[in-house]
Amino acid sequence: MNIHEYQAKELLKSYGVPVPAGKVAFSEPEAGAAAQEIGGSRWVVKAQIHAGGRGKAGGVKVVDAIADVKKTADAMLGTHLVTHQTGLEGQAVQRVWVEQASRIVKEYYLGFVIDRTSQRVTLLASSEGGVDIEDVAKTHPEKIIKVIIDSAIGLMPYQCRNIAVAIGLKGRLVNQSVKLMQGVYQCMVERDALQAEINPMAVVDCDGDEKLIALDAKLNFDDNAIYRQKAIMDLRDLAEEDPKEVEATSHGLSYIALTGNIGCIVNGAGLAMASMDAITLHGGEPANFLDVGGGASPTKVTNACRIVLEDPNVRCILVNIFAGINRCDWIAQGLIQACNSLHIKVPLIVRLAGTNVEEGRKILEESGLQFITAENLDDAAAKAVATARG
Ligand code: ADP
Ligand code: MG
Numbered sequence: 510m511n512i513h514e515y516q517a518k519e520l521l522k523s524y525g526v527p528v529p530a531g532k533v534a535f536s537e538p539e540a541g542a543a544a545q546e547i548g549g550s551r552w553v554v555k556a557q558i559h560a561g562g563r564g565k566a567g568g569v570k571v572v573d574a575i576a577d578v579k580k581t582a583d584a585m586l587g588t589h590l591v592t593h594q595t596g597l598e599g600q601a602v603q604r605v606w607v608e609q610a611s612r613i614v615k616e617y618y619l620g621f622v623i624d625r626t627s628q629r630v631t632l633l634a635s636s637e638g639g640v641d642i643e644d645v646a647k648t649h650p651e652k653i654i655k656v657i658i659d660s661a662i663g664l665m666p667y668q669c670r671n672i673a674v675a676i677g678l679k680g681r682l683v684n685q686s687v688k689l690m691q692g693v694y695q696c697m698v699e700r701d702a703l704q705a706e707i708n709p710m711a712v713v714d715c716d717g718d719e720k721l722i723a724l725d726a727k728l729n730f731d732d733n734a735i736y737r738q739k740a741i742m743d744l745r746d747l748a749e750e751d752p753k754e755v756e757a758t759s760h761g762l763s764y765i766a767l768t769g770n771i772g773c774i775v776n777g778a779g780l781a782m783a784s785m786d787a788i789t790l791h792g793g794e795p796a797n798f799l800d801v802g803g804g805a806s807p808t809k810v811t812n813a814c815r816i817v818l819e820d821p822n823v824r825c826i827l828v829n830i831f832a833g834i835n836r837c838d839w840i841a842q843g844l845i846q847a848c849n850s851l852h853i854k855v856p857l858i859v860r861l862a863g864t865n866v867e868e869g870r871k872i873l874e875e876s877g878l879q880f881i882t883a884e885n886l887d888d889a890a891a892k893a894v895a896t897a898r899g
Contacts, residue, residue: 510730511559512744515606517726520700520744526692526707527685527722531608533557540582543607544575551610554581558600559749561708561727562592562641568602571610578607603748614719616709617676618642619690621697623704624657630697632656632664632690636676638709664694678721682712685721693723700741701734753797753819760812762801769794771897772817772826772855774810776801776835780886784829787890793897796823803834810843815851827893828859829886837861837869845876856881856896860889 512520518528532543544552552575556568563569568590570581582605589599616639624631634654637645645652654675658664666687673686689710697705706727712719730741747755757764763778767785771793775781778800785795797820801813817826830840840861847853860883861869873880881896883889 510732510735510741510745511749512728512730512741513557513559513604513606513746514555514726515557515604516744517728518606518723520728521693521696521723521726524692524696526689526696526726527720528726529553529608529611529722529724531606533604533606534582535604536586537579537583540605540607541575541579544578547607547609549609552578553608553610554578554585555606555608556585556590556602557604557606558590558592558595558602559746560590560592560594560600561725562594563590564639566590566592568592573610581605582607601748611711611713611722611724612715613709613724614712614714616711616724617678618645618653619693619707619710621693621702621705627657629660630658630694632658632668632672632694634672634676638711642706642708658694660698663698664691666691678712682719682721686710689721689723696728700728701731701738702728703731704729753816757799757813757816760809760816762799762809762813762816764800764813764816765798766820767795767797768822769796770822770824771893772796772799772820772823773829774799774801774813774817774826775829776803776805776831780829780831784827784886784890787886788827788893791890791894793890793894796820801835805835805840805843807839807843807846810840811847811850814844814847814853818851818853818855823855825856825858825893825896826853827889828857828861829889830859830861830863832861832863832865832869835863836865837863838865838872841869841872841876844880845872845878848876848878858883858889858893858896860884860886 515533522528530547534540534543551573554570585602590602591599618635618638620633635652637652669687669690673683693705707723709724711724751766771788773795775784781800788795858881883892
C-alpha cells in the first residue's frame with residue numbers, strides 16, 4: 510500500500526526525520542491559508558499523487574507570493590497529472606502539499622529496500638539525488654552505495670557515518686545523516702514498510718547554516734501486515750487505487766489488474782502465477798491476477814467473475830481450479846450463478862481438478878450452458894489463448 514508524500518513526511522517527522530514545514534490543502538483557499546500559517550516568503554506547491562516524477566511533469570512549483578500559492582494550487586487541483594510513473598491517463602490531483610521552499614545546496618539519494626537474496630533491508634545511497642535512481646544505476650553504478658542491514662542489530666551509527674562520508678557529506682552533516690537514516694529505518698521496521706525512499710535527501714541553506722533534510726518521501730507498506738497497522742491503514746487513499754482491486758479486497762479476493770485480454774480466476778497465488786505464465790507461453794496475455802483463495806463459496810466465485818468482467822479488455826476467462834480445501838462443485842455452482850446473474854457474454858474456459866471434481870463437472874454439463882472444458886493447465890491456457898484470438 511502506498512501513501513502520499515505529505516503523509517510519509519508527517520510519519521517520518523514523528524521518527525525524528527527533519528522535513529520542511531508544510532500543510533495539506535484540498536482547495537485554493539486552504540492552500541492560501543496553509544502558506545499563511547507556514548509563514549516565510551517562498552513556498553513549494555506539490556501535487557499529491559501516488560507516483561513520482563512530479564517535478565519534471567509540472568507537479569512541483571516554487572512560488573514567492575501567497576496569491577501564487579493559491580493560483581498554483583487552483584491550477585493543479587482537479588487535473589490529471591501525467592508523469593513517467595503514472596501511465597498515459599495520469600492520476601487525479603485531489604490534494605496539494607504546501608511547504609516551505611528550501612535553498613538547496615545539493616541533492617542526495619537515500620533508499621531502503623528489502624533485498625530478497627539476503628532477506629534483509631538494504632540501504633542505498635548516492636551523491637546523485639533528485640534524479641531517477643534507475644538512471645544512476647545504468648550510467649554510474651559505482652555512485653550507488655549499498656549496505657545490508659543486519660535485522661538483529663539494526664542500522665548502526667557507524668554504518669550511517671560510513672555511508673555519509675562515501676556520498677560526500679562532511680562535518681556536522683555526517684551526524685545529522687545518522688539521525689535521518691536511523692529515523693527512516695526505524696519507521697520502516699516498526700510500520701512494516703517494504704520500501705522507503707528519500708529522493709532527494711538535501712543539504713539546504715538555512716540562513717548560512719547547512720542542514721540535511723528529507724525534501725521528498727515515499728513509503729510503501731506490506732499489504733500482508735497492514736492488519737496490524739491501523740494508523741497506516743487510515744492513510745489509505747482509495748481514489749489512488751484501481752476500483753476493481755479495492756472491491757476485490759472487500760470480498761476477500763486478491764486481484765491485480767494487468768494489461769492483457771484473458772481474464773483469470775484461479776485458486777492459490779502460486780497456481781495463479783503458473784496460469785499467467787502458461788498463457789504467456791502460449792502467446793497470450795493475462796488481463797489480471799486473481800486468487801479466489803481456499804474454500805471459495807459460489808458467491809465468492811460470482812464476485813470474482815464480476816470483477817474480472819469490469820475490465821472491458823477481457824475476451825475470455827480462464828478458470829483454473831486445483832481444489833484441495835476448495836470444492837469443485839461449489840466453484841461450478843458459482844460459475845453458473847455468475848453466468849445467469851451477470852449475463853456473461855465471453856467464453857469461459859474451465860479446468861477443474863481435485864476435491865469433488867466429478868460433481869463439479871456434472872454440474873457444468875447439466876447446466877446447459879456453454880463452457881469450454883480443459884484437462885490440465887497447459888490445455889486450458891492453449892484453449893484460452895485460441896479463444897481470445899478467435
Ligand atoms: P518528484 O520526485 O515527484 O519529482 P520531489 O518532491 O522530489 O518530487 O520534487 C522534485 C524536485 O523539486 C526536487 O528534486 C527538488 O529539487 C525540488 N523541491 C522539492 N521540494 C522542495 C522544497 N521544499 N524546496 C525547494 N525545492 C524543492
Ligand atoms: Mg522525488
